[in-house]
Amino acid sequence: MHAPRKFKKAFMAQLLLSLREAGQASKSMGLRERRDAVRLSSDVAMALASARARPSAAALRSTAWARALVARHAAEQRNEALLRRIMGGAGYEMAAAAARVRKEARSRRIVRRSHWVCSGAAGRKRRSSLQLAAGSGGGGGGSRCSAMAAARRMVRARLQVLRSLVPGGEAMRGLSLLSETLDYVVCLKTQVELLQCLCKGSRSQLG
């Protein structure tokens, strides 16, 4: 039911490749570093495979989570060599650029949000808009206003959590967040399957 076969194949192959690269790099690393290398390579494999095997992810872009994921990995300096080898030099440059962009965007957003929070006018506006919407929404029954407001708050809180979970999700709202989540869930599932497969394979091979 999950991902298309091509995606799985692309993912698997890419995963094997990146694992090979990671293996060459990390002969002498400790457990944690190896684990991080494995995770990095699988994440990159996932992102690349999704960009490649989804004929759709078009409109000139791959999925936002894929880019954000790779950018997140690229932001750490120690991954640089490995990433560079996996993705090719050009790819790494793009990832680094994306990481920088993300950082700038995030800092800009934080600044903006602090302005918004600090200014009292914004607070008043928010409260008034809340009441307005609640009023228009609860036109059928005033008693439902509070319940609906509570429900809305719950939904909003959960959307916030989802945003923190899904890579690249901070910038998105509403509909696009759900789409990204969908895509991300599918890819995570295949990632888990493939990793299990690899584990089993290597375990049975080593005895």
Place this chain on the structure above:
Amino acid sequence: MEGSRAGAGDYIASLLSSSPRLDFGVLGADGGGGGEEDCLDKFCGDPGFAARAARLSSFSGQRFPGAAGLFGLPPPVPAASGGGGEFAGSREASSVSDPASVMKDANDKKRKAPAAAKGKGKESSFQAGEQKDPDAKRCKTEGGEGSPAKLKSEQAGSDSSVEDGGQNQKPPGKGKNAKPVEPPKDYVHVRARRGQATDSHSLAERVRRERISQRMKVLQDLVPGCNKVIGKALMLDEIINYVQSLQRQVEFLSMKLATVNPLDFSNLPTLLQKDMFQACGPSASSVFSLESSSSGFPFSDQGDVFQSFVPNGLENQCGLNPLDLALSQATNGQYGFQDGTAGTNLQQRSYWEEDLQSVFHIDNNGQSQENGVSVSAQSFHGQLQEGHMKMEF
């Protein structure tokens, strides 16, 4: 067996050392487009897959090499062929989406059969709007209401979705939630236009709301255990839990892989051989050629790989088998909540829980979704203690 293993290893080693950087996955931006869609149609035996593909895919048939595609370099092709590619993609996509839409009509109770022509007409506005909206979904929402009104509202919808991001999103958002907290299956309300429906603003809201509910529906199918829950907030809860658990699982599995597998590069030939020996003989060559062509890395050259892939076109079906077998074995032991009965399933989950608790000090039993299974899982914990000891940590 040994001789063939050694021979395969040499073959791979020579290929790995000497092959140029090839791109295996991108089957050409243009030429592979049609083939890709057909392959997708053929290979998925799963009827739900076409629905999923239609949902998860949009239309343009263009694809770009790996990292470039990932980061969205504009294609070197000019706009004209881009437009042509779009239409070609749209034709293919509508062919994919028609069975998808049929299936979705079977699934959903109320949706009318979308018009493929309408779908094609919508695509330009679609691609201008959002990246992910599938043809079938959009056709469905249009089928629900009058087409000319929908036409206007669609464009208004795509416009307003853009400007919603710009504006203060809260009023339309609150207006959208204004109807009583809608279950994602709002199959009663689509056609009946409640009070404000004539307003273009609320039409756009309605469109947005429907899109959101459709996405939630798809998510509901995807996330196990979401069927019982109705309501946005609870479903989002489940989704969040699921994503978190998947992420933890990935982390755990990568840790496991790192320990079990000290030499990563020896992974490849052995794993492939394991798959190979399970499946038919001729598939071996296709698997190895897959491996060889992918060994050079990504993303620069497509032509050679496409050539090597085309002869594998027929063998692809065999070539899928080893991967499929391995994958199906993996999926049998997959992480799943509902499968309380499958011993291997629970065993795997218990391994996971045990290791997680020991390694990451996370208490999994607090999770809402795992409450049902954790009780029975705990009964396995005792048995699995010795199994746990065997793991080379």
